[in-house]
Amino acid sequence: MSDRTPSITLRGAWKGRPGEPERTFHGTVTDSAHPQVAAGHACRVTFEHSGQRVTGAGDHGTYVLHLTGRQDETVRLVLTRFTSQASASTHLHDEALDDDWYAVPARP
Numbered sequence: 001m002s003d004r005t006p007s008i009t010l011r012g013a014w015k016g017r018p019g020e021p022e023r024t025f026h027g028t029v030t031d032s033a034h035p036q037v038a039a040g041h042a043c044r045v046t047f048e049h050s051g052q053r054v055t056g057a058g059d060h061g062t063y064v065l066h067l068t069g070r071q072d073e074t075v076r077l078v079l080t081r082f083t084s085q086a087s088a089s090t091h092l093h094d095e096a097l098d099d100d101w102y103a104v105p106a107r108p
Contacts, residue, residue, distance in 0.1 A: 005104055006033035006034040008032045008103040008104075008105070009029070009032070010025075011027050013027070013095060013098050014096060018095075025045035027042075027045075028040065028043065029067070034105060037067060037075065044066050045064065045066070046064050047063055048063075049062075063082040063103075064076060064077065064078055081103070081104040082102070085102070
């Protein structure tokens with residue numbers, strides 16, 4: 001077994017304004033090296049947090065990938081990283097437009 005964490009590529013966009021609790025990323029899996037996630041799945045990503053003031057950078061919250069599979073079985077993966085392809089450039093990026101996003105799930 002490899003020590004490399006399998007990455008997932010999603011194509012989609014954020015719905016809602018930054019900072020709003022109901023803001024959600026909606027998209028489709030376009031590529032996946034993760035055994036529970038297949039290309040073609042519809043997905044959403046949420047940002048979950050306690051809503052309380054925190055001091056540590058790691059305590060702000062987590063991104064969570066949600067997929068619905070066969071027989072409405074829901075896969076829920078906590079992500080250690082969720083970044084857009086455009087974030088590598090210096091240009092301004094509109095997150096409400098479809099783009100490729102890279103998700104790295106936390107190790108189980």
